Amino acid sequence: MKTKKLINDPKVIIEEMLEGIVAAHPKHVRQVEGAPRAVVALNGPRKGKVGLVIGGGSGHEPTFVGFVGKGLADACPIGNVFASPPPDPIYECAKAASGGAGVLFMYGNYAGDVMNFDMAAEMAGMDEIEVRTVLTTDDIASAPLDQKEKRRGVAGNFFIFKIAGAACDTMKPLDECERLARKANAHTYTMGVCLSPCSLPQTQKYSFELGPDEMEIGMGIHGEPGVAKGPIQTADAVTDAIMDKILGEMKPNKGDKVAVLVNSLGATPLMELYLLNRRVKQRLDQVGVSIHQTWVGNYCTSLEMAGASITLLHLDDELTGLLDHPCDCAMFRAG
Amino acid sequence: MKTKKLINDPKVIIEEMLEGIVAAHPKHVRQVEGAPRAVVALNGPRKGKVGLVIGGGSGHEPTFVGFVGKGLADACPIGNVFASPPPDPIYECAKAASGGAGVLFMYGNYAGDVMNFDMAAEMAGMDEIEVRTVLTTDDIASAPLDQKEKRRGVAGNFFIFKIAGAACDTMKPLDECERLARKANAHTYTMGVCLSPCSLPQTQKYSFELGPDEMEIGMGIHGEPGVAKGPIQTADAVTDAIMDKILGEMKPNKGDKVAVLVNSLGATPLMELYLLNRRVKQRLDQVGVSIHQTWVGNYCTSLEMAGASITLLHLDDELTGLLDHPCDCAMFRAG
Incomplete structure (x- = not known):
């Protein structure tokens, strides 16, 4: 079909x-x-x-x-x-x-x-x-x-x-x-999660498979394999898994500033993106990092793929001015 | 599931x-x-x-x-x-x-x-x-x-x-x-088409059914029944069906101006919306109606529903100034 x-x-x-x-x-x-x-x-x-x-x-x-x-x-x-x-x-x-x-x-x-x-x-x-x-x-x-x-x-x-x-x-x-x-x-760090695949207009067939209760963290925007495939988790757990990786690499100091992008891969609605953003904000508050500006929506999609990604841009004055x-x-x- | x-x-x-x-x-x-x-x-x-x-x-x-x-x-x-x-x-x-x-x-x-x-x-x-x-x-x-x-x-x-x-x-x-x-x-005329349903967070079950090759023209944003259910058609045919109804009611004169909104119901990607918009423009050109401005994207969604709607706002000078x-x-x- x-x-x-x-x-x-x-x-x-x-x-x-x-x-x-x-x-x-x-x-x-x-x-x-x-x-x-x-x-x-x-x-x-x-x-x-x-x-x-x-x-x-x-x-x-x-x-x-x-x-x-x-x-x-x-x-x-x-x-x-x-x-x-x-x-x-x-x-x-x-x-x-x-x-x-x-x-x-x-x-x-x-x-x-x-x-x-x-x-x-x-x-x-x-x-x-x-x-x-x-x-x-x-x-x-x-x-x-x-x-x-x-x-x-x-x-x-x-x-x-x-x-x-x-x-x-x-x-x-x-x-x-x-x-x-x-x-x-x-200064830019992104990680995504995929819930269901997309299909190319030429084939109209899904380009990879995920089980009916599976998600894949770290999957690429063309379905490239991610870092962890497993049962679907809560919005908070998914956000934590992504934020752990991003903050672990970014190593922000207390008082640092970031810009946030919570992006839909296509089919995931704003309601879910804002749940992710809620947890992003909590995690940044916990480490004393302030948010300069946040974008939430469809910014980099993979046709009708379901899933989302979180991006942090670690700001300094020079980057802030240009942003x-x-x-x-x-x-x-x-x- | x-x-x-x-x-x-x-x-x-x-x-x-x-x-x-x-x-x-x-x-x-x-x-x-x-x-x-x-x-x-x-x-x-x-x-x-x-x-x-x-x-x-x-x-x-x-x-x-x-x-x-x-x-x-x-x-x-x-x-x-x-x-x-x-x-x-x-x-x-x-x-x-x-x-x-x-x-x-x-x-x-x-x-x-x-x-x-x-x-x-x-x-x-x-x-x-x-x-x-x-x-x-x-x-x-x-x-x-x-x-x-x-x-x-x-x-x-x-x-x-x-x-x-x-x-x-x-x-x-x-x-x-x-x-x-x-x-x-x-002065505002909308009609939509639905390809696949959405599900409420509380139930995580689809709220209505459409066959695997079916679409429904005129369906409401909560799954209210539409005017025509049938096999899925091309982007041009769907746009024509919608534009026939809208133009039939709006009855624009040659030289009139409209604003256009091509809206995703959630999962339908921009690529498909721009195909619809291409045909909207062709149809408006045919009847000599000019486009003041066009918006394409997710403006009124139904969670992860797949489908789209087309809206025309029939403008005069007063409405244009406010828009x-x-x-x-x-x-x-x-x-």
């Missing part, structure tokens, strides 16, 4: 989705001329500004395409569902985002994305566009601390891209934008 | 959710003193302003509680999942929202809500707070056109509350706020 979806022909689902996105957000984004699978911010790129290109597979909306707009990302190549975009639209994004001051490529650390973005960076280099790459690796469940470079990028992308976008928007030079993007990534910088994107506003 | 949820004790789920909401949005809302199941906007109510109280059952978040904030609703009583709040917290909201110029009660047209809000209005009247009530009835599938007063309020609440909130925020008198709220309701008025709420910002 096929899973239920409101779709037309799956072969053109990305093209149709993009048509729907541009129809909804004509003041924020347009498709790049000659590269319909690349989107550029109407008010983003400008002379002297470092361009920010983010991207990856589709199916995680509003990540990535929803974060294109003034103050955040300048352009975004669009891949198939859960698959990297090829080099051409990435290269077109580099050109569309370039203001002569260099371009930053930022995306989650997945082999396919690395290969394609690196090829596009080479192509841009031949046009004298200097490209720097910062991979996001915020998923602390995806590899041990001593192999941090192997970790995947997940919902923490939201904070990392936001900081980098603010650095670019405030006209900092390329070196400084790269440094701040790396710093934001180093508070305004942005106005197709699917997100701040400041 | 129970459905999977990230919850603690279902008996205190509303209290815990509210604790999580206030923890996430301390600059926007606080619980009313002595009435923990009532939320008031920090910067909303003020002397001389008509107060706006919206509310209903939980489980539809961000409707209703997420729309509390400056420029939109002043206060919101919180019911159990899919159940009206009792009179007491509604009455406390009337007091908290009152600025001496009267209070507007606005909520979806459901028998339980009508009974409880009416009792609260009487209680407020004894305190010399003048209350006017405007029911939302935007669900065009829920009763025939000649029995419009029997229709239910669904996702179009978003537009109707937004217009009323702007009328109140711009310090219009009670008569005028009521007139504009009624006008917004009369564009800024607001800054716990879970929504505009302008």
